[in-house]
Amino acid sequence: MIEQFGNGLLLGIIISVASVALSLLYGVTRIVNFAHGEIIALGAIMTLFFSNPIDSKILFLDRFAPLGMNFSISIVIAILICGIFGGLLEIFLFRPLRKSEVGNIAVLVVTIGLSIFFRHLYLLFATGRVQNFPLELERRQTYLFFDMTPRNFQVLIAGLFVMIFIGLFLSYTKIGKAMRAVRDSNELANVSGINSDNIILFTWIASSMLAGLAGIFQAIINDVRYNMGFLILLLIFAGTVLGGIGTSFGAMVGGLLIGIFVQVSVALPFMEGHTEAKNAVALAIMILILLFRPQGIFGQKERIS
Amino acid sequence: MLKVHNLRKRFGGVKAVDIDDISFEQNQLTSIIGPNGAGKTTFFDLISGFTEGDEGKVFLNEKNITNSQPFSIARQGMVRTFQLTKVFDRMTVIENMMFSGSNTKNDSLFRSLMKLSTQKNNENLIREKAFEIMKDLNIDHMANSYARELSGGQKKLLELGRSIINDPKILLLDEPLAGVNPKLAEEILSIIQKLSDQGITIIMVEHNIEAVMKISERVIVLAEGSVIADGNPEKVRKEPKVIEAYLGSGNE
Numbered sequence: 001m002i003e004q005f006g007n008g009l010l011l012g013i014i015i016s017v018a019s020v021a022l023s024l025l026y027g028v029t030r031i032v033n034f035a036h037g038e039i040i041a042l043g044a045i046m047t048l049f050f051s052n053p054i055d056s057k058i059l060f061l062d063r064f065a066p067l068g069m070n071f072s073i074s075i076v077i078a079i080l081i082c083g084i085f086g087g088l089l090e091i092f093l094f095r096p097l098r099k100s101e102v103g104n105i106a107v108l109v110v111t112i113g114l115s116i117f118f119r120h121l122y123l124l125f126a127t128g129r130v131q132n133f134p135l136e137l138e139r140r141q142t143y144l145f146f147d148m149t150p151r152n153f154q155v156l157i158a159g160l161f162v163m164i165f166i167g168l169f170l171s172y173t174k175i176g177k178a179m180r181a182v183r184d185s186n187e188l189a190n191v192s193g194i195n196s197d198n199i200i201l202f203t204w205i206a207s208s209m210l211a212g213l214a215g216i217f218q219a220i221i222n223d224v225r226y227n228m229g230f231l232i233l234l235l236i237f238a239g240t241v242l243g244g245i246g247t248s249f250g251a252m253v254g255g256l257l258i259g260i261f262v263q264v265s266v267a268l269p270f271m272e273g274h275t276e277a278k279n280a281v282a283l284a285i286m287i288l289i290l291l292f293r294p295q296g297i298f299g300q301k302e303r304i305s
Numbered sequence: 306m307l308k309v310h311n312l313r314k315r316f317g318g319v320k321a322v323d324i325d326d327i328s329f330e331q332n333q334l335t336s337i338i339g340p341n342g343a344g345k346t347t348f349f350d351l352i353s354g355f356t357e358g359d360e361g362k363v364f365l366n367e368k369n370i371t372n373s374q375p376f377s378i379a380r381q382g383m384v385r386t387f388q389l390t391k392v393f394d395r396m397t398v399i400e401n402m403m404f405s406g407s408n409t410k411n412d413s414l415f416r417s418l419m420k421l422s423t424q425k426n427n428e429n430l431i432r433e434k435a436f437e438i439m440k441d442l443n444i445d446h447m448a449n450s451y452a453r454e455l456s457g458g459q460k461k462l463l464e465l466g467r468s469i470i471n472d473p474k475i476l477l478l479d480e481p482l483a484g485v486n487p488k489l490a491e492e493i494l495s496i497i498q499k500l501s502d503q504g505i506t507i508i509m510v511e512h513n514i515e516a517v518m519k520i521s522e523r524v525i526v527l528a529e530g531s532v533i534a535d536g537n538p539e540k541v542r543k544e545p546k547v548i549e550a551y552l553g554s555g556n557e
Contacts, residue, residue: 174407177400180393181396185391187355187375188391188392190355191384191468192405192467193379195377300395
């Protein structure tokens, strides 16, 4: 049970980072981004492309050898690429859609289309093979109660730092406050002198960078697959809803809880031999919680007047 | 101060706004009235940058602001409110006030990240000013409540406070008295009067004719997007076209 709890924390921190990213974007732009999973996968695939040894047999697009760069530098470059990717999506796709007042449902379908398009582009680029980052195997060690590899422990700590950073950023910086303002009312933010287009662009970039980071975490702990983001997307949505839609703090906690539910349910007695059903148990718990608290754990009931 | 020339806007086949020339003088309190669908709010949307006109030009202090972005018009000192009151729901009342108070001037990311001492000072000044305004509006006791917890009337007051914290030159008020009880309406009216006395140019869209006639120096009547009367309240009240289109004969 305790072992699974440690695994749950690891999965939770990945979902948590990805949920905050999704929730920020939804809050500021009202876009439910189904292509979020593909940005997650982009982070991992780019890291793989930059860091895998040149002489490894894996070729990208069946032709290009990976670049064999330093792993940490590869991570930084991959995250930057994700940010640029998100920024370009906003500038060339979502901003024009917004200006021509395309409805939310239509935009949602556009993101589903993007998701399918990019997922299959990755299939071409990085093939359907399950791949691993060029990292040495490590022995598990005990941290407090949990057994995990030092590298996974680093991921856990890094994830927690990212959360704290996001929280401070939103609460105290001017641009964070501006994001909260645009989330509450785009028009009112404009009347207060905020260029909401810039804030939305910034949100796309930040959300995409966080998604890319979540993908890299996921790939460090597990592996790289072309559809890795899509596979985890449902859990990310669950984390966002459980925490309370549109609240960043809620998304953090919701994501963490979903990860823990998923992994701990593996240790339940009736789950023996049925571990592939672990998501079902987690989502059932989510539904139960929502029955008692429909607005999510940290969601606020709105005063409707 | 504010000039509008040949401003036109159509929604499909409907002529929403069709105005040849209007200019608003500094320091005047002008009301725009007219039946529903007369184009009053669309007119506000056009001059505050929220809607692009089909043709025409808007000048603010001789500067062409036609099709400028709303945030840039707000930074130039023309601030508006909305028919459906808008507040930042998930911020407290004081945060609402201070947010609007701090963004029209410097907003470089660098400066916001480095909490420079001058900025701290600046923040304290804004806070003091916010409290002064809230006291005048009688919402200072709600300073730390979330804006979504306010009643409709209090939201109206907060919106008014938020819109004046930056010392706007022109204030566009879209139905400041809508849905407000008579006592509060009186209060809001006297605040508007006071703001006007302080030298703010005010343009107000309002349906409450008594109130409009009482405090306005100038009344413009719109019908189907066009100006059908323009002048001081007494003159407008007697205009036959206005009586027919809007005021009614008076024995309803």
